[in-house]
Each structure stands twice: as structure tokens, then as C-alpha cells.
Amino acid sequence: MKNENLYNYILGVADNSLILGQRIGELCGHGPSLETDIACTNVSLDLFGQVRSYFQYAAEIAGEGKTEDDIAFLRREREYKNVLLVEQPNTDFAYTIVRQFLFDVYHLLFLQELQNSTDETLVAIAKKSIKEVSYHERFSSDWIKRLGDGTEVSNQKIQEAINNLWTYTDELFHQTGADKAMINSGVGVDVTTLKDAYYAKVNSVLEIATIAIPESKWFQKGGKEGVHTEHLGFMLSDMQYMQRTYPGMEW
Amino acid sequence: MVPQIDKELHPILAQVSDPEIPVLSILEMGVVRSAQLINGVVQVVITPTYSGCPAMDVIGDDIKKILKENGYDATVKLVLSPAWTTDWITAKGRKALLDYGIAPPLEADADKDVLLGDKKLVGCPQCGSTNTKMVSQFGSTACKAFFQCEDCLEPFDYFKCLK
Numbered sequence: 001m002k003n004e005n006l007y008n009y010i011l012g013v014a015d016n017s018l019i020l021g022q023r024i025g026e027l028c029g030h031g032p033s034l035e036t037d038i039a040c041t042n043v044s045l046d047l048f049g050q051v052r053s054y055f056q057y058a059a060e061i062a063g064e065g066k067t068e069d070d071i072a073f074l075r076r077e078r079e080y081k082n083v084l085l086v087e088q089p090n091t092d093f094a095y096t097i098v099r100q101f102l103f104d105v106y107h108l109l110f111l112q113e114l115q116n117s118t119d120e121t122l123v124a125i126a127k128k129s130i131k132e133v134s135y136h137e138r139f140s141s142d143w144i145k146r147l148g149d150g151t152e153v154s155n156q157k158i159q160e161a162i163n164n165l166w167t168y169t170d171e172l173f174h175q176t177g178a179d180k181a182m183i184n185s186g187v188g189v190d191v192t193t194l195k196d197a198y199y200a201k202v203n204s205v206l207e208i209a210t211i212a213i214p215e216s217k218w219f220q221k222g223g224k225e226g227v228h229t230e231h232l233g234f235m236l237s238d239m240q241y242m243q244r245t246y247p248g249m250e251w
Numbered sequence: 252m253v254p255q256i257d258k259e260l261h262p263i264l265a266q267v268s269d270p271e272i273p274v275l276s277i278l279e280m281g282v283v284r285s286a287q288l289i290n291g292v293v294q295v296v297i298t299p300t301y302s303g304c305p306a307m308d309v310i311g312d313d314i315k316k317i318l319k320e321n322g323y324d325a326t327v328k329l330v331l332s333p334a335w336t337t338d339w340i341t342a343k344g345r346k347a348l349l350d351y352g353i354a355p356p357l358e359a360d361a362d363k364d365v366l367l368g369d370k371k372l373v374g375c376p377q378c379g380s381t382n383t384k385m386v387s388q389f390g391s392t393a394c395k396a397f398f399q400c401e402d403c404l405e406p407f408d409y410f411k412c413l414k
Contacts, residue, residue, distance in 0.1 A: 035386060035387035035389075035397065036387075038387065038389050038390070038391070038397075039387055039388060039389035042389040042392075042393050043389070045301075045303035045305075045393055046301060046302055046303050046393060047303070048303050049299070049301060049302025049303025049304065050302045050303070052302070052303075053302060053331060120332075123332070124330075124331040124332035124334075125331060127331070127332060127333075127334045128299075128302055128331045128332070128334040128335075129302060131334065131413050131414070132301060132302060132393075135388065135389075135411070138366065138367060138388065139388050139389070142367070142388075
């Protein structure tokens with residue numbers, strides 16, 4: 001492949017949205033209320049739409065007749081570059097919305113920077129996506145505040161989800177090899193520079209939500225290098241079932 | 252952003268509607284960015300309202316179909332940039348939305364106020380009252396939020412502002 005770094009970089013960006021989109025898509029018909037069910041599937045749809053744009057571009061770079069579906073469905077677990085945060089299971093609505101919130105804040109900051117990329121296609125995708133992700137961030141922040149500053153039980157559940165998912169936040173700011181090469185060429189975003197703004201935003205929402213900010217300095221990592229938690233494999237077996245069973249099938 | 256659409260193609264394309272909002276033609280919606288007859292082939296450029304909008308494939312097929320019926324071969328290209336905004340919905344389109352029972356988008360600041368600040372600015376498409384409340388930021392499609400009128404109690408969709 002001529003531009004392997006760019007290809008890997010795009011996958012690294014898009015896989016987060018693909019895996020999170022699949023996770024919240026699991027709530028279709030199973031959301032805690034009709035409104036949240038529809039909201040989660042709408043967010044999922046936005047993310048999948050964005051992923052299609054990224055993967056169509058990646059497929060173009062890969063050449064050799066590769067399609068967006070090949071990239072989405074026919075890779076193995078180790079070839080997915082998403083952060084560990086987004087593959088964590090739905091567990092309950094507190095986990096679902098905390099995971100969403102922790103990603104949305106990052107996602108918005110990331111897209112704001114991606115708008116300055118030297119790559120025209122990535123800029124176009126960023127400018128399109130940012131409008132949608134602004135809504136996602138409002139939605140998840142709103143729920144964190146509502147539930148955190150809600151009843152004793154809802155507060156406790158959000159606190160527990162924050163405590164358990166916090167360990168996956170630092171990985172968002174890890175640089176991979178593809179990241180470094182792409183930053184040097186002006187295409188990629190230096191995620192390390194987003195960290196302060198990220199925690200400032202997250203902490204400010206948690207404060208309003210009367211949720212204590214976890215003190216642990218111990219963080220999990222590995223997803224960006226393809227080393228995942230056990231949850232991803234189960235999800236992929238579900239997600240890839242149709243393409244594996246009926247190779248090349250189309251709607 | 253005025254779309255570049257050949258005059259003779261205008262009435263043909265005006266017959267294609269958004270499958271999720273059938274009262275709105277794709278021209279009123281602002282998704283057709285250009286349509287020009289070049290070397291005997293109509294080249295149409297459309298832009299999605301939302302990235303994941305499932306209507307785009309159908310719209311693309313409908314455009315090709317209706318042009319074919321009118322004797323034109325056509326190609327349809329989807330572009331993301333410049334990104335679609337609700338400002339591109341025409342005045343006629345906004346009116347069609349309202350008549351259909353969908354509250355058209357407010358200005359960006361007002362939109363933020365109603366979706367975040369619980370302000371009552373969205374008019375009920377049935378009775379016109381602005382004594383309305385947001386039920387959910389996400390409605391029946393990606394582009395809408397779900398509202399209810401507190402006077403006539405009718406639930407309705409509000410087309411979210413996108414800039």
C-alpha cells in the first residue's frame with residue numbers, strides 16, 4: 001500500500017466510532033425508555049455515517065478493490081485500533097451514558113482539531129461530523145448531570161460507572177506510530193495536546209453532577225495497538241456474523 | 252450557497268422528495284448542490300443532511316430514475332463539503348414543513364436555548380402556541396427533536412438547527 005500510515009491513521013480514528021456505534025446500537029429496542037432508546041440509536045446512526053465516510057476514504061487508499069465493508073467487517077480482533085473505552089459493555093444505563101460522555105468530550109475536541117488537517121477529505125468529514133457530535137455531547141452531559149444530581153440511587157450508579165470507566169480515559173491521549181507520522185505531515189491531530197482541555201471539561205460536568213472525580217492514577221491501555229479487553233471479541237462475532245456467513249453479501 | 256442547477260432540470264428534480272419528509276422536495280431541502288448537463292450526461296451533486304442519513308441512497312436512486320424517465324442519463328455524486336446546514340432549507344420548504352406538522356428550525360442561539368435551556372420558543376405546528384416542551388433531543392429521524400405542546404397537548408417533531 002502506498003500510504004499505509006494514512007490508512008492506519010484513518011482506521012485508528014474511525015474504529016472508535018464504529019465500535020461505539022455498534023455498542024449503543026445494541027440498545028435498539030432495549031433502551032431504558034423509548035426516548036433514550038431512540039436517542040442512542042440516533043447517535044449510533046450518526047457514528048456509522050461518519051465511519052462510512054472514513055472507511056470509503058481508507059478503501060480508496062488501500063486500492064485493490066477493497067470496500068468499506070471489507071474494512072468494517074472482515075478484520076480480526078487484533079486489527080481493530082479502537083480505544084478500550086468504547087468496547088466496554090452496556091452493563092446498565094449509567095455505564096452506557098458515562099462511556100458515551102467520556103468519549104463525546106474527547107470526540108468533539110478531536111474533531112475541532114481535525115478541521116485544521118492538511119488532508120481535505122479528513123477536514124470535510126470533521127466539519128460534517130462536528131455538528132452531529134455537538135448534539136451527542138450535549139445529550140450525554142445532560143444525562144450525567146441529571147442522574148448524578150438526581151436521586152441517591154442514580155447518583156450512586158453514575159459514581160460507580162465513573163469509577164470503573166475512568167481507568168480507560170488516559171488511553172485517548174496515547175500516541176501511536178501512525179499518529180506520530182501523521183502529525184509530522186500535518187494530517188493528524190496531536191492528541192496529547194487535548195488532555196488538559198478534556199479533563200477540565202469532564203471535571204466541570206462531574207462537579208455540577210455532584211460526582212466525585214476518581215483519584216486513581218492507574219490507567220488501562222492497549223486498544224490502539226490492537227490489544228483489547230475480552231468484550232471486543234464477543235461483539236465482533238455478533239457484528240461480523242452476516243459477512244462471515246454469507247461472504248460478499250449486500251443489502 | 253446558491254446551488255448551480257440547469258434551468259430545464261429544475262422542474263424535474265423538484266419532483267423528487269425526501270422519503271422521510273415527503274412534502275419537502277430535495278431542492279427545498281437544499282441537498283442538491285448542483286445539477287448540470289455536461290456532455291450529454293446530467294451530473295448531480297448532493298450533500299447529506301446527516302452523515303448517517305439513510306435517505307441519501309434512496310434520493311440518489313430517485314434522482315437517476317426520474318431523470319431517466321425524462322430522457323437523461325445521470326450520475327449522482329455525494330459530497331460532504333461544504334457541510335449541509337438548515338439555512339439551506341428554502342422559505343417554501345420551511346412553510347411545507349410547518350404545514351406537514353414539523354416545526355421548522357429556529358436560529359442557532361434560539362435552538363440552543365430550547366434544547367438546553369428549556370426555553371419555550373418552538374411554536375406548535377397545530378395550534379401555534381409556544382408553550383411547548385422538549386421531550387427528547389432525538390426524534391423520529393436524525394434531524395429532528397421530539398416536542399410536545401402544553402396547550403393542545405399534541406406531540407410533534409422539531410427540525411433541529413444545524414450550522
